[in-house]
Structure formats: structure tokens, C-alpha cells
Amino acid sequence: MSKKGLVGFGILFLVIVAAITAPWISPFDPNAQDIINSLAAPLAEGSEGGIHLLGTDRLGQDVMSRIIYGTRVSLTVAFGAVGVSALIGIPLGLAAGFMNRSIESLVLVATDIVLSIPFILLALVLMSVLGASLTNLIIAFAVVRWAQFARVTYSLSLELREKEYVLSCKAAGISLPRTLAVHVLPNMVGPLMVVATLELAYAILMESGLSFLGLGAPPETPSWGGMLQEGRNELDTAWWLTAAPGIAIMATAIGYNFVGDWIRDRLDPRLQGVLR
Template sequence: MSVLRRLIPGKRDMLGTIGAGILLFVALGAVLAPMIAPYDPTAISLLDRMQPPMWLEGGSLAHPLGTDNLGRDMLSRVIYGSRISLAVGVAAVIVGAAIGSTIGIVAGYFGGWVDSILSVVINAQLSFPFILLAIFILSTFGGGFWPVVLVLALGAWVNYARVVRGTVMSVRTQDYVHAAISVGVPTLRLLRTTVLPNTLSPIIVVASFSMAQAILAEAALSFLGVGVDGANPSWGVMLNDGRAYLQTAWWLTAMPGLAIAITVLGGNLCGDWLQDRFNPRIGN
């Protein structure tokens, strides 16, 4: 993104607005899915199977993005798929941010051996191949919404922990922290009322990037067959379903793939913009 930004100087805010707009659009689609989806995403109609998108020969307005191997409407499936992808992304961000920020604050504030131990844990987690860990856990304990969220949070917390640790290390040297200590504020309360609020902006930035990553990772896990098993398919499950028909019906994979790409782009644009906004040297 930074390359793109350099090519268009002064357009950071515009790109950020586009990113936020994309996320809002996807979120609205997810919330309003029952109202805007033209069909039931699970309704099978074998007579209409494998219809191409409407702009191709043989396509029709009845199914703008075509149908899949069981004749289900692709547009409706993509719209409904956003519900699971976004829900997983948001939940993973919340759980990951809570775990990672807590560990980062503790490591950064107390320093010393506490920091040494937590840093070893952080580095160990960083050096472990995430997808292997995820497959191992999900195939052992089974998939589903919350297991996937927890696994994604397990992969994401280090990002928060590292950034928060660094920020807290500089925040704790500030006079307002010394002032709170000399006033006699208990340590836990000090972390909550003084340190955390001053660490929030990097957390929000990481959350924005991390949301995009979580959506991507959920798709990867579903593609590998260890993802969220629900009545409504996620984008990753759709990718997996369409894999067998790549040669004959590419839209089965292209449509959910495009949806993932656009959403992730939105998250990244948004994160990039927030990062600049919160950086006093670049932002305003």
C-alpha cells in the first residue's frame, strides 16, 4: 500500500475513506443480507446449475453472478458469506486484541524478567508456522465458529503484544505516569486508566490490519476444510467447493475470491490510513 500511496501523494485520506467505505459496504451487506440477497443461499435448484455470470454467454439477469454446481445463486451466497467472514474477523480481532494487549502492557510496563519471559513466548509464537498450528488444533478439537475465532486470535495476539509492549515502554517513562505513581494510584488501576488509553491508537491500527488478516486466514482454513461449518457457507468454504470446477466454472472460485480480496483491501487501506493519522510526525 505504501507504494501506491507514494505514487499518489496527498491522497492518503482519500484512500482511507475508500477503505472505510469498503468495510462499511461489506458490513451493511452482512447485516442486511436477508433483505438484499435475491435467493436463499442454500436453495438447491439442479435445473439451474452451473449458470455463468450474466455478462457471459448463457448467463441471465436472474442470477447476476451465476450459479454453482448445485444451482445455488452465487450473488446470494457471496452476500451471506460476508456474515461469517466478518463475524469471524471481528470476533478474532476482539479476542486477539484483548489477549495481546494485556500481555503487551504487562511486558512493557513491568520489564525485567516478566518482560524476558513474555518476549520468549512472543518470539516462540512468531516462529511457529501458524497454519500448521491451526490445522493441528482444529482437526484435533473440531472446527466451528468459536474454535476458529480462538485459533485466529492465537495467531494474531503476538502482533498486538509486540506493538503494545513497545508503546508501553515509552509511555511508562512519561511524566503523567510518574505523576500517577506519586499520587498513589494502584498499579492495576494505573494500567487501566493511564497506560491503556495512551496505548489505544496503535492497538486500533493493528486491529484494522489484523481484521483483514483474520478474514484471509479464515478463508484459508475453510479452504483447507477445517474452518467454520455452518448452514451458511463462508467465502473460504465456497472457494473450496469451487476448486473441483476451476476449469469449467471459474466463477465458483472467482466470486468469493474477489469478495475476500476487496474486503481485505478495505481493511488494509483503513489500517494504513489510521496508522498515518495516529503518527504525530505524518498525521495532523
């Protein structure tokens, strides 16, 4: 495996482990307030013992614990949003590629329209209409990003529908749904995985962005974007409030991108053997 791939999978692994084991590995309760220790610097000692590794915020909440709990929001939103987008986009892309021309034009026009709208703007409108919650974050993402999956699936369909093994399914009278499920989709898994990892990184950035604007996760849930937004006011006195979630967001997004790159390189036949 390449170094890049290792780093990517390493980050992804850390985030997943942190999300699962958050109650056990967090040094403090993420929502426990300790007003005396407000805005304590990293490595400061807590009033009831324990060390605030990454300091505390204005309410005296432990930043480290909130970062660890933040992985849950980050992962839920990212995988939920990408999963729902894929569930909408892939069938539409297949329909465009394998059914009649009017369906094809309909899907293609819809993807073009959706992808031409500035994403954050549309998400903003949706979130302010639907209200801030994790479910709505996932919906807002899927409403826009299904188009990415649809487009990639469609272009893969154009190639696969001319493949002779797909034609021979038709020659044997294998039904279209079965042809797609057994003979076409498995051959799309690789490229679609690449899209999915890139979209994961995108979803994390979107969650943070919307939380930063106050339209993401509800305030009581610790989320990286929300922490950035709260830390913004303290930027000149308590740098750790923005640096910690900022680095977490960046590292996770880079991790997903690296994993995506690695899968893509693995699938590119021209690079086979060179990379191993």
C-alpha cells in the same frame, strides 16, 4: 480524508451493511438448490424467476446470495478473532511493560515462540484437533495472534512508562491498575487500532485459507473460503465460482489494510497537516 481512507471505509461499510441486511438484499435463499440450473453462467435466469447475477454453483445455489451471506462468517470470524487476540495480548503486553522482570521475560519469550511458528500450520493442527466450527476458528486465531498485540503493547509500554505523566501517577500513589486503565491505555488506542485493522485483514485471509482446506466454517454455512474450495473443481468451466469469492476476499482484505493505513497516517505527527 485521503482517497485510500475513503475506499477502505467504503468497502468496510458495504461489508457490514451486507452482513446485517443479508436476508433482505439477497436475491435467493443461499442454500436453496436448483439442480436444473446447475452451473448457470452469470446473469442467467433462474427456473422460478429472478436473475442469478453471479451465476450458480454445481448444486444450483445462487453465488451472489452466498457471497452476501458469506460476509457474516467473514465478519464474525474477523472481529471475534481479533477481539479475543486483543483481549489476551494487550493485558499481557501491559504486564510485561509495567510489572517485574520475570513476567517481562516470560511474556517476551512466549511471544517470540508463538510468532516463530508458521501460523497456518499451527491453525491447521488446532482446527483438526478442535473440529471445524466458527468458534474454533476464532480460538485458533487468537492462540497465535495474541502475540502481535502483546508485542506492540509492550513496546508502547516501554515508551509510556518513562513518560513524566505516568511517573507522576506513581509519585501520587495512584495504583498500577488505575494508572494503566486511565493514564496509559487511552494513549495506546491509536497504534493498537492500526494493529487491529491489519489483523482483521489477516483474519479474513486465514478464515478463507482454512475454509479452503476444509478446516474452517462448517460446509453448510456459506463462507468465501468454502466457496473457493468448491469452485476449484469447476475452474475451467465455471470461472465465476472462484472469481466471485476471490474478489470478495481480496477487496475486504485491502479495505481493512487501507483503513489501517489511514489511521496510521493520521496518528503520525510528521504527516499531520500534510494529509489533513
